[in-house]
Amino acid sequence: MVASAARPSDSTVRRLADWLIDGPGSAKTADLERTLRRTHYRDSVSYVSSRPSASFRPGDAYVADYLFRFDRTWRIRAALGLGVIADRYGPPASVRDSLPHR
Numbered sequence: 001m002v003a004s005a006a007r008p009s010d011s012t013v014r015r016l017a018d019w020l021i022d023g024p025g026s027a028k029t030a031d032l033e034r035t036l037r038r039t040h041y042r043d044s045v046s047y048v049s050s051r052p053s054a055s056f057r058p059g060d061a062y063v064a065d066y067l068f069r070f071d072r073t074w075r076i077r078a079a080l081g082l083g084v085i086a087d088r089y090g091p092p093a094s095v096r097d098s099l100p101h102r
Helices: 010-022 024-050 060-090 093-098
Strands: none
Touching: 010 060, 024 060
């Protein structure tokens, strides 16, 4: 026998909706940016030391591109989560109560 999952709380829906609109947030983005810059520097030093004539992508371009893709992926996952919830359970009570009655 397969048990059905409990209906997600309205707070889950609100959080996913916030992530869809606002993205991952400034704290998470800043933490990731620090990590990316550290990693890019470490990898660049290692790469250039083993291949002196090699060139590599500048750090700012690398970080900006990665953060852009990270933000988009975050929002897409939030949208997919909301879609699954809407498909399985319908709108949350807070939305359902605000809809015009027919």
